Amino acid sequence: MELQEFRRRGHELVDWMTDFLESIEQYPVKSKVAPGEILSQLPSRPPESSESFDTVFRDFQDIIMPGMTHWQHPSFFAYFPANSSPPSVLAEMLTATLGAQCMSWQTSPAATELEERVMDWLRDMIGLDDGFQGVIQDTASTSTLVSILTARERVTNYEANEHGLPRQSPLTLYCSSETHSSIEKDAKIAGIGRENIRFVEVDENYAMIPERLDEAIIADLRAGLVPCCVVATLGTTGSTAVDPLRSIGEICRRHDVWLHVDAALAGTALLLPQMRWMTDGLEYVDTFVFNPHKWMFTNFDCSAYFVRDREALTRTFEIHPEYLRTAEGRLVNNYRDWGIQLGRRFRALKLWFVIRTYGVAGIRDRVAKHLELAAEIAQRAQDAPDFELLAPAPLNTVCLRYHPTDIENTETLNALNEKLLETVNAGGEMYVTHTKLRGNYTIRFVVGQTNVERRHVEAGWDLIVRTARSLDTSAAKR
Numbered sequence: 001m002e003l004q005e006f007r008r009r010g011h012e013l014v015d016w017m018t019d020f021l022e023s024i025e026q027y028p029v030k031s032k033v034a035p036g037e038i039l040s041q042l043p044s045r046p047p048e049s050s051e052s053f054d055t056v057f058r059d060f061q062d063i064i065m066p067g068m069t070h071w072q073h074p075s076f077f078a079y080f081p082a083n084s085s086p087p088s089v090l091a092e093m094l095t096a097t098l099g100a101q102c103m104s105w106q107t108s109p110a111a112t113e114l115e116e117r118v119m120d121w122l123r124d125m126i127g128l129d130d131g132f133q134g135v136i137q138d139t140a141s142t143s144t145l146v147s148i149l150t151a152r153e154r155v156t157n158y159e160a161n162e163h164g165l166p167r168q169s170p171l172t173l174y175c176s177s178e179t180h181s182s183i184e185k186d187a188k189i190a191g192i193g194r195e196n197i198r199f200v201e202v203d204e205n206y207a208m209i210p211e212r213l214d215e216a217i218i219a220d221l222r223a224g225l226v227p228c229c230v231v232a233t234l235g236t237t238g239s240t241a242v243d244p245l246r247s248i249g250e251i252c253r254r255h256d257v258w259l260h261v262d263a264a265l266a267g268t269a270l271l272l273p274q275m276r277w278m279t280d281g282l283e284y285v286d287t288f289v290f291n292p293h294k295w296m297f298t299n300f301d302c303s304a305y306f307v308r309d310r311e312a313l314t315r316t317f318e319i320h321p322e323y324l325r326t327a328e329g330r331l332v333n334n335y336r337d338w339g340i341q342l343g344r345r346f347r348a349l350k351l352w353f354v355i356r357t358y359g360v361a362g363i364r365d366r367v368a369k370h371l372e373l374a375a376e377i378a379q380r381a382q383d384a385p386d387f388e389l390l391a392p393a394p395l396n397t398v399c400l401r402y403h404p405t406d407i408e409n410t411e412t413l414n415a416l417n418e419k420l421l422e423t424v425n426a427g428g429e430m431y432v433t434h435t436k437l438r439g440n441y442t443i444r445f446v447v448g449q450t451n452v453e454r455r456h457v458e459a460g461w462d463l464i465v466r467t468a469r470s471l472d473t474s475a476a477k478r
C-alpha cells in the first residue's frame with residue numbers, strides 16, 4: 001500500500017470508527033451468529049495475488065462485524081468491562097505506526113522511561129506506597145504467573161531456575177475457593193502442581209477465612225512441604241468478595257510466605273479514597289496486579305504489575321545473551337527482565353494519553369458513577385419482592401437472581417434464571433452473564449462501560465424484571 005492510499009484510507013477508517021461509536025447502540029450487544037457461521041464465509045486459502053482495500057474492508061463489514069460482540073456498547077453488563085476510550089484508541093494507532101519493540105531501554109528509551117513514569121503515576125493514583133515499582137504486563141494471568149515464579153525462586157533460593165523444582169519437598173500455594181481460574185493455571189505452569197494448591201475456605205461473604213489459611217500453612221509445614229505463595233483477591237470474579245488483606249498479611253509475615261494481590265478488576269476502584277479500606281494491610285503485600293484494560297478506559301492489553309522486591313523479580317527473569325547486552329546496563333530499566341516476554345509493545349503510551357486526557361479527577365468521577373449505578377441495581381434487587389441479592393455488592397458487580405416467593409426448589413430456580421438470562425440476551429438490547437454461587441444460578445450485572453448512563457442501567461434492570469415476570473412458571477410450581 002502506497003502512503004498516499006494509507007493517508008486516504010486512514011481518514012476513511014477514522015470516520016468509520018467515529019460513526020460506529022456514535023451509532024453503537026443500534027447494534028445487538030451479543031453477536032447473534034451460530035457456531036461456524038463466520039468460518040464458512042472465509043476462504044480456506046489465502047489470496048495469491050493482491051486484493052483491493054475496498055474488497056477487504058467490505059468483507060470486514062459484511063462478514064466480521066456481524067460476528068462481533070460489542071464490549072464498548074453501554075448496555076454491555078456481562079463478564080467484566082474491557083472499556084476503551086478515544087484517547088486510548090488514538091494512542092494505539094501511534095503505537096502501531098511506530099511499531100517499536102520495547103524490551104530494553106536502548107530499543108526505545110522513551111518507551112522505557114514513559115513506562116517508568118506512568119507506572120509511578122498509577123501507583124500513586126491507587127494509593128500504593130512508593131515501596132512499589134511498576135511494570136506493564138499483558139494480562140493479570142501473566143502478572144500473577146510472574147509473581148508466583150518470583151516467589152518460587154525466592155523460596156528455593158533461586159535454585160529452581162537452575163536445577164528444576166525439588167522433588168522431595170513440594171512447594172504449596174494458597175488462594176481462596178473463589179479465586180480466579182488463572183491462579184490454578186499459573187500454579188500449574190510454575191510447576192507447583194494442582195495438588196499442591198490449597199483452596200482455602202471462604203466465609204458467608206465469599207472472602208477467605210484467615211484462620212483456615214493459617215491452619216493450612218501449619219499443616220503443610222508439619223508435613224515437610226514448603227509454603228511458597230499466598231494469592232489474595234480484591235474483588236473475586238464470581239462473587240466480588242474482598243479477602244481481608246491485613247489478617248492474611250500477618251499470617252504471611254509470620255510464616256515468611258510471599259503475598260500476591262490479584263485486584264485485576266477491583267484495583268481501579270482504589271482511585272476512590274473511600275474504597276481504600278480494601279488495601280488495609282498493604283505493607284505485607286509483595287506484589288499487586290490490576291488491569292487498566294478492564295475498568296480504566298485503556299484498551300486491551302495493559303495489566304499493571306507492582307513489585308516491592310525488584311531484585312527478586314529481575315533475578316528470576318534476567319538472561320544475558322551477548323546480542324542483548326547494552327552499555328547502559330543497570331543505570332536504566334530493561335523491562336525484558338521484569339517478566340516473561342522479550343518483545344514488548346509500547347503500551348505506556350495509551351495509558352499516558354488516557355490519564356492526561358481525562359485527568360485523574362475525570363477518571364475518578366466515571367468510576368464513582370459506575371459504583372453508584374451498581375449500588376442502585378443492588379438496592380432494586382433487594383427491594384423487589386421477587387428478586388434477591390446473592391452476594392454483597394461492594395464494587396461494580398451485582399450478583400442477583402429472580403426468586404418468586406412461591407418457588408423454593410433450587411433446581412427449579414436455576415432453570416428459571418437460566419431461561420431468564422437466555423431470553424434477555426437473545427433480544428440484543430443488553431448482555432449479562434452468569435456464575436454459580438453455592439449451587440445457585442446467579443446473574444452477574446456488571447456496570448463499567450465508558451459511556452454507560454443511568455438510562456442504560458435502568459433499561460437493563462427493567463428488561464430483566466419484565467422478562468422474568470413474563471416467564472411461564474406454571475410448570476415450576478406444579
Ligand SMILES: *Cc1c(COP(=O)(O)O)cnc(C)c1O
Pocket residue numbers: 080138139140141142180182233235236237262263264265291303
Ligand atoms: C479478569 C480477572 C483475571 C484475569 O485477567 P486477564 O488480564 O484476562 O488475565 C484474574 N483475576 C481476576 C480477579 C479477574 O477479575
